C-alpha cells in the first residue's frame with residue numbers, strides 16, 4: 284500500500300487510520316520518499332498547542348525550488364511547467380517548460396541578490412497574474428527570502444499596511460495590469476502606498492501594459508534590463524525546515540490583517556501530498572486553478588503543490604466574463620484541462636448566463652472539478668456537476684484556510700462518494716473535532732459545533748508575523764489544546780463534514796475574507812459618521828454581500844443619503860479595495876447594543892437578511908427601541 288496516492292475508499296480509510304494512529308511515521312515516510320533533502324531531519328514533530336509551538340522535520344535542510352524545479356529537469360525538462368493564458372485571447376499562450384522556468388527563476392533570483400535582497404529579507408510582490416508573479420515567488424524561495432504577495436486588487440492603503448507590517452525592503456510590481464477590457468494603474472497604487480513606507484529602498488517594475496509611468500530615481504528599476512544581464516545559474520540557498528517561506532495576510536475579525544507565517548518543509552510536503560490526492564493528479568494532466576496567486580489557493584495549488592509534483596499548471600491572467608462568459612470553457616477546451624479548480628462565486632456568476640457559453644465547448648478532457656473559498660450552495664453544485672462535469676467528473680468541495688496552508692477536508696475523487704454541500708472527510712493526517720459553546724468536544728455523529736483541529740499537520744501557519752500573542756489568542760485559546768478554525772460545521776450520520784460558515788465577524792464576500800473592523804474603521808473616517816456596524820447578508824452571486832448600519836453625527840444629519848453612501852464606498856475602496864464595498868447602507872438613529880456596549884451584530888444580521896422571525900430576547904439590550912426602528916426602516 285502506498286500512502287502517497289490513494290485510489291479507492293477502503294484505501295483511504297486504511298491510510299487515514301494509519302495517519303492518525305501514527306502521524307509521525309506517516310509523514311516521515313511521505314517526506315522520505317517523495318522529496319529532495321539536503322540534510323535529513325532529526326525529529327519529525329515536536330508540538331505544544333499551549334505555547335503554541337509546532338515544528339516539523341526539525342534538523343532537515345532543503346530548498347523548495349530544488350523540489351519544485353531542479354529535480355524535474357532530468358525527466359521533465361521539456362515538459363510545460365507553467366501554461367500562461369493571457370487576458371486577451373488574441374495574445375499568444377505561453378508554455379514555460381521546467382528548463383525555462385529554471386532559467387527564469389535563477390535569473391530573477393540573481394537580480395534580487397544584486398539588489399541587496401538576502402536570506403530572511405521580506406519582499407512584497409504586488410503583481411497581476413503574469414508569469415513574473417510565479418517566477419518572483421520562486422526566486423525569493425530560491426535565495427531564502429520571504430515573499431509576501433499582496434493581491435493586486437488591494438488599495439494603496441491596504442498595500443502600505445502590509446508592506447510596513449512585515450518590513451519589506453523591496454516591492455515588485457508592473458507598470459499596470461489588464462482586467463477584462465480595463466487596465467489598472469498598479470504602479471500608481473504602489474507610488475501612493477510607498478509615500479508611507481520608509482523601509483522600501485527598491486521597486487522592480489515589470490512591463491505589462493506599456494503605459495507611461497513615473498520612475499522614481501534611485502528607487503524604481505525596470506526589471507527586464509536587469510534580467511537581461513543576470514546569470515542563468517543561481518545556486519539554491521539551503522534553508523532549515525522551519526525557516527519562513529512566506530507571509531500571507533488574511534483578515535481577522537478585529538484589528539489589522541494578520542500576516543500568517545508559513546515555513547518551508549512541512550508546507551512543501553503537505554501541499555504536494557494533498558495536490559496529488561485531491562486532484563488525483565497523473566503525469567500527463569493539465570491542471571488549472573483559477574485563483575489568484577495573491578491568495579493562499581494560488582500559493583499552494585497554482586505554484587508549490589503542482590510544481591512539487593512536476594505538473595503542468597495553468598496561470599490565467601483574465602476574468603471569466605471576458606471577452607464573454609465562455610472564456611473558462613474555451614480555455615478548458617483549448618488546453619484539454621483535466622482538473623479545474625474554482626470558487627463557488629464564479630460558478631454562481633456563470634450559472635446565471637446562457638448555457639450556450641458552456642455547451643459550445645468540448646469539456647470532455649475534465650476528470651476532476653474543485654471548489655474552494657466558501658460553502659457551495661446546492662444549486663451551484665448541481666449546475667457545475669451537470670453542465671461542466673456532465674455528471675462524469677467528481678466535485679471536490681475542499682475546505683481549508685490561509686492558516687492551514689493546504690486542503691484539510693475534501694473528498695478524494697473517484698474514492699469518496701460526494702454529496703452536494705459536503706466537504707466530506709478529513710484528509711489523512713487531519714483530526715477534526717466539533718466543540719460546544721462550553722469548550723467540550725461533541726463526539727459521535729449527527730452533531731453540529733465549532734470546528735477545531737486536534738493535532739498538528741505539516742502545513743499549518745506557525746505564527747502571525749510580529750505578534751505571536753495574537754496567534755495564540757486567535758487560534759489556540761478558545762479551545763484548550765485545539766486549533767480553532769473560526770468556522771462552524773456539522774457531522775452527519777456517516778461522519779461527513781459540512782461547513783456551515785464563519786462563527787466570528789469575518790464575512791466571506793465572493794470568496795474573499797473580509798473582517799468587519801477595518802471596514803468599519805474606514806467608514807468611521809467619514810466626518811459625518813458617528814458609528815457603524817457591518818454585517819453580511821445572503822447574495823445570489825457573491826454568497827454574502829455587505830450591509831452597513833451607520834449612525835450620523837449631528838453635522839451629518841440632513842445630508843443626502845445617496846451622496847453619503849457613495850462617499851463612504853469611495854472611502855472603503857481607498858482604504859481596502861473595491862471588494863469591500865457595501866451593497867446596502869442603512870442610516871439609523873442607533874445601533875442595538877448590549878449593556879456592556881457591544882453591538883449586537885446577530886440582530887443586524889437578521890434584519891439585513893430580511894429574516895426577523897427569531898430575533899431572540901431583545902429586552903436585555905441597552906436600547907431595545909432601536910430594533911423596531913430598524914425593522915420598520917427596512918420595510919419588514
Ligand code: WTA
Nearest residue numbers: 655656657658680681682683684685770782
Ligand atoms: C471558508 C481559502 C465552506 C471558511 C482556502 C474558511 C469554506 C475560509 C470552504 C478561509 C469550503 C473555504 N466550504 N467554507 N469548501 N473553503 N471556506 O483563508 O470559512 O481565504 O475559514 O482560505 O473560507 O478562507 P481563506
